[in-house]
Amino acid sequence: MEVKQISLFLENKKGRLWEAMDVLAKAKINIRALSIADTSDFGILRLIVPDPDKAKKVLTKSNFTVRENDVIAVGVSDKPGGLAGILKILTDADINVEYMYAFVEKSGEKAIVVLRTDSISNGKKALKKAGITVLSSRDVYGL
Amino acid sequence: MDRITGRTDDMLKIRGVLIFPSQIEKALLEVKGVEPHYQIIVTRPQHLDEIEVQVETSKKIFSDEVKQLEEVKKKIEKHIENSIGLRVKVTLVEPKTLPRSEGKAKRVIDKRQL
Numbered sequence: 001m002e003v004k005q006i007s008l009f010l011e012n013k014k015g016r017l018w019e020a021m022d023v024l025a026k027a028k029i030n031i032r033a034l035s036i037a038d039t040s041d042f043g044i045l046r047l048i049v050p051d052p053d054k055a056k057k058v059l060t061k062s063n064f065t066v067r068e069n070d071v072i073a074v075g076v077s078d079k080p081g082g083l084a085g086i087l088k089i090l091t092d093a094d095i096n097v098e099y100m101y102a103f104v105e106k107s108g109e110k111a112i113v114v115l116r117t118d119s120i121s122n123g124k125k126a127l128k129k130a131g132i133t134v135l136s137s138r139d140v141y142g143l
Numbered sequence: 144m145d146r147i148t149g150r151t152d153d154m155l156k157i158r159g160v161l162i163f164p165s166q167i168e169k170a171l172l173e174v175k176g177v178e179p180h181y182q183i184i185v186t187r188p189q190h191l192d193e194i195e196v197q198v199e200t201s202k203k204i205f206s207d208e209v210k211q212l213e214e215v216k217k218k219i220e221k222h223i224e225n226s227i228g229l230r231v232k233v234t235l236v237e238p239k240t241l242p243r244s245e246g247k248a249k250r251v252i253d254k255r256q257l
Binding site for chain 2: 005007009010011037039041042044046063064065066067069098099116
Protein backbone atom coordinates (compact mmCIF):
# COMPACT_ATOMS: atom_id res chain seq x y z
CA MET A 1 0.00 0.00 0.00
CA GLU A 2 1.09 3.50 -0.82
CA VAL A 3 2.07 5.82 2.01
CA LYS A 4 -0.62 8.46 2.33
CA GLN A 5 -0.18 11.94 3.62
CA ILE A 6 -2.90 14.15 5.00
CA SER A 7 -2.52 17.83 4.33
CA LEU A 8 -4.67 20.63 5.66
CA PHE A 9 -5.10 24.28 5.00
CA LEU A 10 -4.58 26.43 8.06
CA GLU A 11 -5.01 30.13 8.30
CA ASN A 12 -2.08 31.79 9.99
CA LYS A 13 -3.88 32.71 13.19
CA LYS A 14 -3.76 31.96 16.87
CA GLY A 15 -5.06 28.61 18.03
CA ARG A 16 -5.81 27.15 14.63
CA LEU A 17 -3.08 24.52 14.79
CA TRP A 18 -4.23 23.53 18.24
CA GLU A 19 -7.79 23.12 16.99
CA ALA A 20 -6.63 20.72 14.31
CA MET A 21 -4.54 18.74 16.78
CA ASP A 22 -7.42 18.67 19.22
CA VAL A 23 -9.64 17.01 16.62
CA LEU A 24 -7.00 14.31 16.11
CA ALA A 25 -6.47 13.90 19.84
CA LYS A 26 -10.18 13.38 20.46
CA ALA A 27 -10.32 10.82 17.66
CA LYS A 28 -7.31 9.12 19.27
CA ILE A 29 -5.19 9.45 16.15
CA ASN A 30 -1.47 9.40 16.74
CA ILE A 31 0.90 11.40 14.56
CA ARG A 32 3.93 9.68 13.08
CA ALA A 33 5.45 12.68 11.41
CA LEU A 34 4.49 16.19 10.44
CA SER A 35 5.72 19.28 8.73
CA ILE A 36 4.29 22.74 8.23
CA ALA A 37 4.84 24.96 5.24
CA ASP A 38 4.11 28.52 6.18
CA THR A 39 3.51 31.61 4.13
CA SER A 40 2.55 35.07 5.38
CA ASP A 41 -1.16 34.34 5.51
CA PHE A 42 -1.67 30.60 5.46
CA GLY A 43 0.06 27.37 6.26
CA ILE A 44 -0.14 23.83 4.99
CA LEU A 45 0.13 21.18 7.64
CA ARG A 46 1.22 17.78 6.41
CA LEU A 47 0.80 14.68 8.49
CA ILE A 48 1.64 11.03 8.41
CA VAL A 49 -0.82 9.12 10.59
CA PRO A 50 -1.55 5.41 10.97
CA ASP A 51 -5.13 5.79 9.76
CA PRO A 52 -5.23 8.54 7.11
CA ASP A 53 -8.80 7.80 6.02
CA LYS A 54 -10.10 8.26 9.54
CA ALA A 55 -8.02 11.40 10.05
CA LYS A 56 -9.40 12.85 6.85
CA LYS A 57 -12.93 12.04 7.90
CA VAL A 58 -12.76 13.61 11.35
CA LEU A 59 -10.94 16.71 10.11
CA THR A 60 -13.37 17.23 7.25
CA LYS A 61 -16.22 16.87 9.70
CA SER A 62 -14.70 19.67 11.78
CA ASN A 63 -14.68 21.93 8.71
CA PHE A 64 -11.00 21.68 7.84
CA THR A 65 -9.92 21.68 4.21
CA VAL A 66 -8.21 18.32 3.89
CA ARG A 67 -6.46 16.48 1.13
CA GLU A 68 -5.03 13.01 1.01
CA ASN A 69 -2.23 12.19 -1.38
CA ASP A 70 0.58 9.74 -2.00
CA VAL A 71 4.11 10.45 -0.89
CA ILE A 72 7.32 8.47 -1.11
CA ALA A 73 8.85 7.13 2.08
CA VAL A 74 12.34 5.73 2.20
CA GLY A 75 14.54 4.56 5.01
CA VAL A 76 18.01 6.05 5.06
CA SER A 77 20.83 5.16 7.37
CA ASP A 78 21.07 7.58 10.27
CA LYS A 79 24.57 8.82 9.54
CA PRO A 80 26.22 11.65 7.61
CA GLY A 81 25.48 11.43 3.91
CA GLY A 82 22.37 9.28 4.31
CA LEU A 83 20.01 11.80 2.82
CA ALA A 84 22.51 13.15 0.31
CA GLY A 85 22.72 9.68 -1.23
CA ILE A 86 18.96 9.59 -1.87
CA LEU A 87 18.84 13.11 -3.24
CA LYS A 88 21.76 12.39 -5.58
CA ILE A 89 19.70 9.64 -7.20
CA LEU A 90 16.78 12.00 -7.77
CA THR A 91 19.05 14.76 -9.04
CA ASP A 92 20.69 12.41 -11.51
CA ALA A 93 17.24 11.31 -12.70
CA ASP A 94 16.32 14.99 -13.20
CA ILE A 95 13.53 14.83 -10.62
CA ASN A 96 12.62 17.84 -8.55
CA VAL A 97 11.69 17.52 -4.88
CA GLU A 98 8.74 19.73 -3.96
CA TYR A 99 9.19 19.21 -0.24
CA MET A 100 10.41 16.63 2.22
CA TYR A 101 10.66 15.96 5.89
CA ALA A 102 12.29 13.29 7.98
CA PHE A 103 12.00 11.58 11.30
CA VAL A 104 14.14 9.08 13.15
CA GLU A 105 12.91 5.58 13.75
CA LYS A 106 12.53 4.45 17.33
CA SER A 107 15.28 1.86 16.98
CA GLY A 108 17.56 4.74 16.00
CA GLU A 109 19.29 2.96 13.15
CA LYS A 110 17.35 4.51 10.35
CA ALA A 111 15.77 7.77 9.50
CA ILE A 112 12.57 7.83 7.50
CA VAL A 113 12.43 10.43 4.78
CA VAL A 114 9.08 11.49 3.35
CA LEU A 115 9.44 12.93 -0.13
CA ARG A 116 7.09 14.63 -2.49
CA THR A 117 8.22 14.76 -6.10
CA ASP A 118 6.22 16.24 -8.95
CA SER A 119 5.36 12.79 -10.20
CA ILE A 120 5.30 10.27 -7.39
CA SER A 121 5.56 7.30 -9.74
CA ASN A 122 8.64 8.69 -11.52
CA GLY A 123 10.29 9.38 -8.19
CA LYS A 124 9.62 5.86 -7.01
CA LYS A 125 10.85 4.37 -10.25
CA ALA A 126 14.15 6.23 -10.07
CA LEU A 127 14.72 5.20 -6.45
CA LYS A 128 13.87 1.56 -7.09
CA LYS A 129 16.14 1.48 -10.09
CA ALA A 130 19.01 2.62 -7.87
CA GLY A 131 18.27 -0.21 -5.46
CA ILE A 132 16.61 1.88 -2.75
CA THR A 133 13.77 0.26 -0.86
CA VAL A 134 10.65 2.39 -0.96
CA LEU A 135 8.69 1.79 2.23
CA SER A 136 5.10 0.64 2.24
CA SER A 137 2.37 2.07 4.42
CA ARG A 138 2.75 -0.82 6.81
CA ASP A 139 6.44 -0.06 7.34
CA VAL A 140 5.72 3.56 8.10
CA TYR A 141 2.43 3.58 10.02
CA GLY A 142 3.43 0.80 12.37
CA LEU A 143 6.50 2.52 13.73
CA MET B 144 -27.71 47.06 -19.83
CA ASP B 145 -24.12 45.89 -19.48
CA ARG B 146 -22.96 49.21 -18.17
CA ILE B 147 -25.13 48.82 -15.10
CA THR B 148 -22.84 47.03 -12.69
CA GLY B 149 -24.51 47.44 -9.34
CA ARG B 150 -26.24 49.62 -6.81
CA THR B 151 -24.75 53.02 -6.16
CA ASP B 152 -24.77 52.38 -2.43
CA ASP B 153 -22.39 49.43 -2.96
CA MET B 154 -20.07 51.58 -4.99
CA LEU B 155 -16.55 52.19 -3.75
CA LYS B 156 -14.13 54.84 -4.81
CA ILE B 157 -10.59 53.57 -4.54
CA ARG B 158 -7.67 55.67 -5.74
CA GLY B 159 -10.22 57.63 -7.69
CA VAL B 160 -11.52 54.55 -9.47
CA LEU B 161 -15.13 53.48 -9.12
CA ILE B 162 -15.51 49.86 -8.15
CA PHE B 163 -18.52 47.65 -7.60
CA PRO B 164 -18.21 44.51 -5.47
CA SER B 165 -20.11 42.68 -8.19
CA GLN B 166 -17.12 43.16 -10.50
CA ILE B 167 -14.95 41.28 -8.03
CA GLU B 168 -17.53 38.55 -7.70
CA LYS B 169 -17.63 38.17 -11.45
CA ALA B 170 -13.84 37.91 -11.60
CA LEU B 171 -13.86 35.19 -8.93
CA LEU B 172 -16.38 33.16 -10.88
CA GLU B 173 -14.02 33.14 -13.83
CA VAL B 174 -11.37 31.22 -11.92
CA LYS B 175 -12.04 27.50 -11.94
CA GLY B 176 -12.67 25.90 -8.56
CA VAL B 177 -12.98 29.21 -6.71
CA GLU B 178 -16.17 29.87 -4.82
CA PRO B 179 -17.55 33.39 -4.80
CA HIS B 180 -17.30 33.91 -1.06
CA TYR B 181 -15.23 36.99 -0.50
CA GLN B 182 -14.76 40.09 1.55
CA ILE B 183 -13.19 43.34 0.48
CA ILE B 184 -11.06 45.25 2.95
CA VAL B 185 -10.05 48.76 2.02
CA THR B 186 -7.29 50.49 3.95
CA ARG B 187 -5.15 53.55 3.54
CA PRO B 188 -1.84 52.74 5.19
CA GLN B 189 0.03 55.74 3.80
CA HIS B 190 -1.49 58.03 1.23
CA LEU B 191 -2.77 55.44 -1.18
CA ASP B 192 -5.73 53.11 -0.84
CA GLU B 193 -5.01 49.40 -0.68
CA ILE B 194 -7.53 46.67 -1.38
CA GLU B 195 -7.34 43.25 0.13
CA VAL B 196 -9.75 40.64 -1.14
CA GLN B 197 -10.19 37.69 1.17
CA VAL B 198 -11.29 34.61 -0.72
CA GLU B 199 -12.32 31.31 0.78
CA THR B 200 -10.34 28.28 -0.27
CA SER B 201 -12.24 25.26 -1.44
CA LYS B 202 -11.42 21.61 -1.62
CA LYS B 203 -10.94 22.01 -5.35
CA ILE B 204 -8.15 24.56 -5.17
CA PHE B 205 -6.40 23.25 -2.08
CA SER B 206 -3.12 21.49 -2.68
CA ASP B 207 -0.38 20.03 -0.52
CA GLU B 208 2.09 22.21 -2.42
CA VAL B 209 2.53 25.87 -1.52
CA LYS B 210 3.52 26.56 -5.11
CA GLN B 211 0.10 25.62 -6.42
CA LEU B 212 -1.82 27.65 -3.87
CA GLU B 213 0.32 30.68 -4.66
CA GLU B 214 -0.49 30.17 -8.32
CA VAL B 215 -4.24 30.18 -7.63
CA LYS B 216 -3.79 33.36 -5.61
CA LYS B 217 -1.95 35.06 -8.45
CA LYS B 218 -4.55 33.93 -10.93
CA ILE B 219 -7.34 35.44 -8.83
CA GLU B 220 -5.36 38.68 -8.45
CA LYS B 221 -4.89 38.86 -12.20
CA HIS B 222 -8.59 38.29 -12.94
CA ILE B 223 -9.64 40.96 -10.46
CA GLU B 224 -7.07 43.39 -11.82
CA ASN B 225 -8.37 42.83 -15.33
CA SER B 226 -11.91 43.40 -14.15
CA ILE B 227 -11.49 46.54 -12.02
CA GLY B 228 -8.27 48.02 -13.32
CA LEU B 229 -6.57 48.09 -9.93
CA ARG B 230 -4.08 45.76 -8.38
CA VAL B 231 -5.38 43.98 -5.29
CA LYS B 232 -3.92 41.69 -2.69
CA VAL B 233 -5.70 38.37 -2.43
CA THR B 234 -5.60 36.45 0.83
CA LEU B 235 -6.83 32.88 1.00
CA VAL B 236 -8.87 32.13 4.09
CA GLU B 237 -10.44 28.95 5.37
CA PRO B 238 -13.79 27.85 3.98
CA LYS B 239 -16.93 29.00 5.79
CA THR B 240 -15.09 31.69 7.76
CA LEU B 241 -16.41 34.70 5.89
CA PRO B 242 -19.86 36.03 6.77
CA ARG B 243 -22.62 34.66 4.57
CA SER B 244 -25.12 36.95 3.00
CA GLU B 245 -28.24 37.37 5.04
CA GLY B 246 -30.36 39.58 2.91
CA LYS B 247 -27.88 42.19 1.88
CA ALA B 248 -24.33 40.91 2.20
CA LYS B 249 -21.73 42.88 4.06
CA ARG B 250 -18.96 42.44 1.53
CA VAL B 251 -16.95 45.55 2.17
CA ILE B 252 -15.05 46.64 5.22
CA ASP B 253 -13.79 50.16 4.70
CA LYS B 254 -11.10 51.01 7.22
CA ARG B 255 -10.14 54.29 5.61
CA GLN B 256 -10.92 57.23 7.79
CA LEU B 257 -12.43 59.46 5.20
